[in-house]
Every structure is written in structure tokens, then in C-alpha cells.
Amino acid sequence: MVNRNRMVDEFVELVRIDSLSLKERQMCDTLKRKLTGLGYQPAEDDAGKKLGGQCGNIICTVKGSRDVPAVLITAHMDTVVPGIGKTPVIEGDIIKSDGTTILGGDDAAGIAVILETLKVIKEQGVSHGDIQIAFTIGEEMGLLGAKNLDYSRIYAKYGFILDSDGRIGCAAVKAPSQNKIHAVIKGKAAHAGMEPENGVSAFSIMADAISSMKLGRIDEETTANIGTVHGGVATNIVCDRVEIEGEARSRDESKLQAQTEHMRECFVKAAEKWGGKVEFISEIEYPAFNISRESEIVKILESAAADSGFAFEAVTTGGGSDTNIINSKGIQAVDLSVGMTKVHSVDEQISITDMENAVLFLISILKNIR
Structure with a gap:
């Protein structure tokens, strides 16, 4: 045929x-x-x-x-x-x-x-x-x-x-459903050679947050990933802003929300630890x-x-x-x-x-x- x-x-x-x-x-x-x-x-x-x-x-x-x-x-x-x-x-x-x-x-x-x-x-x-x-x-x-x-x-x-x-x-x-995640980490700029102690590195906050974050295969229904990172303007400036995009997926809605909240908490705790701030936005990409x-x-x-x-x-x-x-x-x-x-x-x-x-x-x- x-x-x-x-x-x-x-x-x-x-x-x-x-x-x-x-x-x-x-x-x-x-x-x-x-x-x-x-x-x-x-x-x-x-x-x-x-x-x-x-x-x-x-x-x-x-x-x-x-x-x-x-x-x-x-x-x-x-x-x-x-x-x-x-x-x-x-x-x-x-x-x-x-x-x-x-x-x-x-x-x-x-x-x-x-x-x-x-x-x-x-x-x-x-x-x-x-x-x-x-x-x-x-x-x-x-x-x-x-x-x-x-x-x-x-x-x-x-x-x-x-x-x-x-x-x-x-x-x-x-x-699964997918939550699209956008985080903006805000530190404090300073000269990296003359007074780095006066700066707050957004990259340090990011590294701390991601290192404590559950990513990849969470369970048989749930995954999470950090996909893109954008930040920094020069090597002699302590980076004061990093934008991060990621996602969480799950076929179970309660697990999806729990994973998303976990990722938010990791960013918030790291920002508080280093003296920075974070803006965290999640929105459903598809059900x-x-x-x-x-x-x-x-x-x-x-x-x-x-x-x-x-x-x-x-x-x-x-x-x-x-x-x-x-x-x-x-x-x-x-x-x-x-x-x-x-x-x-x-x-x-x-x-x-x-x-x-x-x-x-x-x-x-x-x-x-x-």
C-alpha cells in the first residue's frame, strides 16, 4: 500500500x-x-x-x-x-x-x-x-x-x-509536567585584585547552591537539571550577577513541586550564607x-x-x-x-x-x- x-x-x-x-x-x-x-x-x-x-x-x-x-x-x-x-x-x-x-x-x-x-x-x-x-x-x-x-x-x-x-x-x-526555572543571583562587585574581600561573588553563591542541589535522576518519575549559566564581565571584577536557567520534571505533581521548592531553598540558603540575594521564578512549561x-x-x-x-x-x-x-x-x-x-x-x-x-x-x- x-x-x-x-x-x-x-x-x-x-x-x-x-x-x-x-x-x-x-x-x-x-x-x-x-x-x-x-x-x-x-x-x-x-x-x-x-x-x-x-x-x-x-x-x-x-x-x-x-x-x-x-x-x-x-x-x-x-x-x-x-x-x-x-x-x-x-x-x-x-x-x-x-x-x-x-x-x-x-x-x-x-x-x-x-x-x-x-x-x-x-x-x-x-x-x-x-x-x-x-x-x-x-x-x-x-x-x-x-x-x-x-x-x-x-x-x-x-x-x-x-x-x-x-x-x-x-x-x-x-x-511529565515541567517547571521552567529562572534564578538571578545578586552579589557585590569589587576589584578582584585590590579588594576582593569587599565583594560578594555571585559565582560562589551559585556553586554553593548547585553543589547542595539534587539534580539528574531524582526517582523514576522525577528529574532536574541546571541548563544554562550567564554572568560576569571581566576577570578583574568580582561577579555581582549570575542568571541561571534550569528545569524540574515529574509525572507526580507533588514531587514536581517538592523538587522545585528544594531547588529554590538551595539558592536562598547559599545567598544568605554568602551575603547575597536571589530572585527565583518557576513557571509551568507544560502539564x-x-x-x-x-x-x-x-x-x-x-x-x-x-x-x-x-x-x-x-x-x-x-x-x-x-x-x-x-x-x-x-x-x-x-x-x-x-x-x-x-x-x-x-x-x-x-x-x-x-x-x-x-x-x-x-x-x-x-x-x-x-
Whole structure:
């Protein structure tokens, strides 16, 4: 059913498009043209205007012939850096980057699988209900497109997000909440050679705080990380200001709050010890989701896997995706694997067979909507 060569050609075409977060104009125009060529009427929402980006999210409804609940199928248009001038290399069944950039299969693979699915069901006359397609912007910057998607146009009951790694047939049904953390440590400037004792080093406060902080894997549900540090202006000045960005994640809300408070206390205690001050801000980046094994969407996935010959597996992820946001909007959604591996690195690659199987699994899902 799947036209393997066509799918590969389309994937390679999409990979070659530069599409960094909030700079997805060329990708957006290409996808709108492709959807129009299939006979559909894609629309662009105003998310780009809200976010200061080049384009909005694409929303496209494919009307079906069956009276069953509508589904939302999504993938994101943006990529991380280094993502300019991507050159895909095909070696047998594997498509990989040339080693100088990411491949961009996250999430061009999801887009290519969706487009091939639309072509196959059209060519084969596959009976289905309404399908709503959303190609989002700014996912890699904090799920910004999904947060600003025009949900007034969305009436789907179920959501299938094609943006995960793993074996085909796997679906992420649990994912954590994330708190984004921003701390500003304030010390006191002084000449580092003539009167260092009159200064208060913001770096010393930071080092004290972080050395006493629980980071990394806290437990099976919870992680924490300090990601970036910015501070200092010269070697002969005692640094009086450091800005720190970090995060805490957990699938358990009470654990998330406890970890966030622990990180705040470490900063506060260190600042008090050294005679400095700290400003600590935490805000939720995205909420957790937890789909029951007894839910309707899992039953659909189990039936689809059985029909298509794939072993279904409900998995738990430590990452966030548009799935988190879509679930928070009342649409029962899961994140499906398209087989991508080593994402966000110059070693990124994907199996052509995995993409082909992802199409077959998605078609089986559409057939099993009741």
C-alpha cells in the first residue's frame, strides 16, 4: 500500500528545508502547497503573529465517509540547531545526517508519514471518519505552536502525535509536567585584585547552591537539571550577577513541586550564607498527561496493532511534546513512534522501513476508530 520511493523522496525534500523554530515559512508554504495538491483546503492560524514567528500553524480537515469521532493527527514543522543546510545521506534502509547537522527527522519523519498516509487512503479508497491535520510551529522552543493553536477549529475526540522514537507500535501514554526555572543571583562587585574581600561573588553563591542541589535522576518519575549559566564581565571584577536557567520534571505533581521548592531553598540558603540575594521564578512549561490502559484510545491502538501485525506497547516518556498540550485541551492524545533515533544530534538517523510501518500503523488506527 505504501509507495516507499515516493515517501523517501518527500522525506528528503522536507529534510532539506531550513526550518528552525519560528522560522518555518518555507516549510509552511511547502506543506500548504502539498495539501492543496491533494485536494484539501489548509488554513494558517495566527500563532505566528502572537509569537513573532514567520508563519502560523497549519490546520487542515479531511472529511470522511464514516460517522465516527474525528481524529487530530499532528507533527511539528520546526527543528533544533544545528539545522541549516541539512544534507540527508541514504545508506540502504537508513537515512542519516552527513554528520555536520541534525537530520531533521524530528519531525520531518512525522510529517512525511502523515502525508503518505493521506495519499494511501485516498488512492486505496480507505473508509475513515474526519481527519484533522495540524502541523505546528515552535515545538522545540516549548511547545509554542500547540499552546497557541486555534482550537476553535478543532473538534477531534482523539489525538495522535507523530513525534516519538522507539519501535513502531509504541505509544507514549504518560509524560511529565515541567517547571521552567529562572534564578538571578545578586552579589557585590569589587576589584578582584585590590579588594576582593569587599565583594560578594555571585559565582560562589551559585556553586554553593548547585553543589547542595539534587539534580539528574531524582526517582523514576522525577528529574532536574541546571541548563544554562550567564554572568560576569571581566576577570578583574568580582561577579555581582549570575542568571541561571534550569528545569524540574515529574509525572507526580507533588514531587514536581517538592523538587522545585528544594531547588529554590538551595539558592536562598547559599545567598544568605554568602551575603547575597536571589530572585527565583518557576513557571509551568507544560502539564503532565496519563492515559489509562482502559481508555478508549488505548483500545483503538491495541486493535490497530493487532490488525496490522505490530505489537502494541504503552510506554512512559520523560520528555514533553505537543501531546502534553493537546491532552490539556480535553483531546485524548498519545505520542506515536515513527522510528527516529539519536534525535537532536548530528548522529540522528531513521529507518525507511520504520517510516513505512508507521504509515501502515496509522492507517490501521484510522480504520479502528469507532
